[in-house]
Amino acid sequence: MIRPHGVLLVFRKDWLEIRRNRAVLFPLILVPLIFAVMLPIVAVTPTLPFQTQVSSQGLLPILKPFPDQVKEEVASMSGQQAIVYFMLLYLFAPVFLMIPIMASSIIASDSFAGEKERKTIEGLLATPLSDSEMLLGKMLVSFLLALITTTASFALYSAVTDYLTIGMFGGKMLFPNELWLTLIFLLAPSLAFADIGLTVLVSARVKGVKEAQQISALFLIPLIATVLGQTSGSMAFDRPLVDLMISVIAVSDIIIFMTAVKTFGRNQILTRLS
Amino acid sequence: MQAVSARQLQRKFGPYTAVDDLTFDVEEGEVFGLLGPNGAGKTTTIRLLSCLISPTAGSAAVCGFEITEEPGKIREMVGVQTENPCLYERLTTFENLDFFAQAFGISNLEDKRQRIRELLEFFNLWDDRDKKVDHLSKGMKQKLALARALVHKPKLLLLDEPTANLDPESAAEVRTMISQLSEREGRTVLLSTHHLEDAEKLCDRVMIVNRGVRVTEGTPQELLESVGDPVVEVTLRNRSTMIANSLRGNAGVKAVALADHQKLVITLDNPDSTTPDLVAAIVRDGGEILSVKPLTPSLEDAYLQLLGRNPV
Numbered sequence: 001m002i003r004p005h006g007v008l009l010v011f012r013k014d015w016l017e018i019r020r021n022r023a024v025l026f027p028l029i030l031v032p033l034i035f036a037v038m039l040p041i042v043a044v045t046p047t048l049p050f051q052t053q054v055s056s057q058g059l060l061p062i063l064k065p066f067p068d069q070v071k072e073e074v075a076s077m078s079g080q081q082a083i084v085y086f087m088l089l090y091l092f093a094p095v096f097l098m099i100p101i102m103a104s105s106i107i108a109s110d111s112f113a114g115e116k117e118r119k120t121i122e123g124l125l126a127t128p129l130s131d132s133e134m135l136l137g138k139m140l141v142s143f144l145l146a147l148i149t150t151t152a153s154f155a156l157y158s159a160v161t162d163y164l165t166i167g168m169f170g171g172k173m174l175f176p177n178e179l180w181l182t183l184i185f186l187l188a189p190s191l192a193f194a195d196i197g198l199t200v201l202v203s204a205r206v207k208g209v210k211e212a213q214q215i216s217a218l219f220l221i222p223l224i225a226t227v228l229g230q231t232s233g234s235m236a237f238d239r240p241l242v243d244l245m246i247s248v249i250a251v252s253d254i255i256i257f258m259t260a261v262k263t264f265g266r267n268q269i270l271t272r273l274s
Numbered sequence: 275m276q277a278v279s280a281r282q283l284q285r286k287f288g289p290y291t292a293v294d295d296l297t298f299d300v301e302e303g304e305v306f307g308l309l310g311p312n313g314a315g316k317t318t319t320i321r322l323l324s325c326l327i328s329p330t331a332g333s334a335a336v337c338g339f340e341i342t343e344e345p346g347k348i349r350e351m352v353g354v355q356t357e358n359p360c361l362y363e364r365l366t367t368f369e370n371l372d373f374f375a376q377a378f379g380i381s382n383l384e385d386k387r388q389r390i391r392e393l394l395e396f397f398n399l400w401d402d403r404d405k406k407v408d409h410l411s412k413g414m415k416q417k418l419a420l421a422r423a424l425v426h427k428p429k430l431l432l433l434d435e436p437t438a439n440l441d442p443e444s445a446a447e448v449r450t451m452i453s454q455l456s457e458r459e460g461r462t463v464l465l466s467t468h469h470l471e472d473a474e475k476l477c478d479r480v481m482i483v484n485r486g487v488r489v490t491e492g493t494p495q496e497l498l499e500s501v502g503d504p505v506v507e508v509t510l511r512n513r514s515t516m517i518a519n520s521l522r523g524n525a526g527v528k529a530v531a532l533a534d535h536q537k538l539v540i541t542l543d544n545p546d547s548t549t550p551d552l553v554a555a556i557v558r559d560g561g562e563i564l565s566v567k568p569l570t571p572s573l574e575d576a577y578l579q580l581l582g583r584n585p586v
Contacts, residue, residue: 005376016365020364122354122360123422124360126360128346128379130346
């Protein structure tokens with residue numbers, strides 16, 4: 001039986017602990033801040049040769065897999081506009097998705113594995129809170145913090161991008177746009193939930209936080225592949241791909257959550273600790 | 275009624291058997307000690323009884339419920355103080371108790387506050403209620419861990435090494451508090467320890483375990499008596515060899531040994547009835563007695579001897 005009171009109790013306790021844990025808060029604030037500020041600056045600062053030399057026509061081979069509407073838009077731009085547009089809207093999109101993964105991984109890996117490291121787990125397991133209440137309470141903290149971090153980073157990324165590019169695009173603001181809103185409010189939460197589910201499950205089975213964090217590396221592989229795929233012109237991080245990812249990850253979320261609830265048990269946690 | 279009734283309890287971790295065929299009962303209201311060296315299976319037994327892990331074989335009823343069938347009900351009735359204090363170091367003393375009070379189902383705000391205050395005052399921690407646990411001393415953390423175990427007024431208190439890693443002063447304080455709790459609230463306490471002082475000062479009955487196996491069980495007095503006959507040490511002014519020889523045939527005297535020529539170490543059947551006759555015989559034989567001292571074996575002697583007799 002899952003009592004909302006039990007879930008919220010674990011959630012509140014973990015929330016309070018995380019708020020006072022600088023080792024968790026520091027990377028949680030700093031890394032997204034760097035992403036949100038540095039990526040737009042890198043895109044609009046012409047430091048690499050291709051940023052100054054490539055024309056919008058020269059970019060078309062890379063945009064081959066993209067929809068015609070995107071190609072037409074880019075074709076009407078100057079070389080620098082096209083590069084900035086491509087980088088900020090498409091190339092950095094999968095890079096930005098690393099934020100929810102990183103945030104959820106930091107917090108979720110600290111859940112059971114952190115309690116084991118700090119030797120507090122036995123006290124928690126000795127309470128009448130059910131396994132599912134503990135699992136959900138801990139997942140909820142990670143999920144909420146991952147969402148807050150991602151949304152705040154997106155808001156900052158949009159603001160910095162618009163500030164830096166509004167003159168270049170003749171008063172037109174690049175953000176927010178439909179693709180990124182879908183990315184931030186649908187894809188990022190699904191991805192974070194899957195990562196949290198797996199990390200918490202692993203976190204209950206390993207002895208330390210570092211081992212638990214390694215699971216998140218698995219989620220980075222497809223994102224890195226997407227970045228490489230886009231730069232080679234073999235794939236597009238566009239709406240159809242985002243929709244496909246949302247569908248696949250949503251199904252994975254359900255499977256991971258069901259598996260987590262079914263297989264998570266306090267007996268296993270302490271047995272592995274003994 | 276029995277607070278704990280364990281039957282052939284066994285727990286294996288892979289090829290290693292931590293607890294093997296353990297059968298014992300703990301009566302309601304008593305303080306029962308699990309005494310044994312490190313690796314004896316004490317912590318595993320406590321974890322089994324508090325439903326933190328399940329047994330490989332055997333059964334145990336705690337507060338009338340089977341550990342494998344109704345672990346949730348047992349957790350509600352049992353207070354566990356684990357080997358580590360298991361406290362959240364970034365939360366304050368009060369916040370820790372507040373969390374555990376709610377986790378154990380104390381939802382009424384006033385009841386909860388009152389219980390926390392009562393416990394913190396009893397353990398002299400009320401003035402430190404807003405301090406983060408990180409800033410407390412080891413002794414204070416141990417007291418707070420005890421308070422946490424008691425927050426929901428459990429029927430049975432399971433204490434795993436309650437005085438471990440404490441300085442003698444803090445250990446004595448914790449020991450006094452456990453004793454007061456047992457007397458004042460009449461709670462059943464099962465504690466594990468390798469400190470003989472804990473067993474001697476706190477426990478009504480003790481079970482000695484070694485490598486997961488029961489060695490013996492009884493009151494601390496019974497354990498003392500089980501390790502040998504009573505001994506009396508008589509110190510004489512003069513040489514004692516001749517007197518020792520003449521005592522050897524006396525009724526009630528089982529053995530006489532000489533220690534540094536002036537001391538006789540005499541093993542008796544019953545010191546209460548035999549000692550006066552013994553003293554009279556020594557005086558009759560010309561012995562000038564300086565002192566007569568009954569030598570009581572300590573629980574440590576008994577413990578070491580019992581463990582030595584049963585090297586598993």
